[in-house]
Amino acid sequence: MDIKVLKEKLNPDAVYLMKEGPFGENTVIVVVDDAISDKLDDIVEDIEVDFDFAVVTKSEFEKIKEVVEESGEKLW
Numbered sequence: 443m444d445i446k447v448l449k450e451k452l453n454p455d456a457v458y459l460m461k462e463g464p465f466g467e468n469t470v471i472v473v474v475d476d477a478i479s480d481k482l483d484d485i486v487e488d489i490e491v492d493f494d495f496a497v498v499t500k501s502e503f504e505k506i507k508e509v510v511e512e513s514g515e516k517l518w
Contacts, residue, residue, distance in 0.1 A: 448472050449518070451489050455500060458514035464506060470495040470517070471510060473503045 448454065448470070456473040465471060474482070476499045486497055503510070 447489060448495065451485055452478075452497065454518070456503075456516060457518040458510050458516050460510065460514045463509055463513055465496045466494060468494065471503075471514065472497045474499055476500050 448457065452472055452474050454472045454474050458471045458473075460469045460471055461467065463469070470493055472495055474497060478485070482497055498506070
């Protein structure tokens with residue numbers, strides 16, 4: 443899986459692959475800094491990738507961190 447585009451556009455703190463979970467099956471979760479949350483819609487609109495992904499801020503990630511770390515695979 444090439445997550446290079448997500449890394450370049452979003453400069454994430456972490457990237458996880460979820461086989462199943464709150465975002466569906468085989469979804470990439472991208473954790474970004476809270477400071478860019480107001481720009482996310484514009485950035486995500488411009489990203490073209492061949493897989494499902496969800497972008498969450500650090501504060502949003504804290505709410506789902508336990509589930510993600512238990513059932514997801516950290517890619518970056």
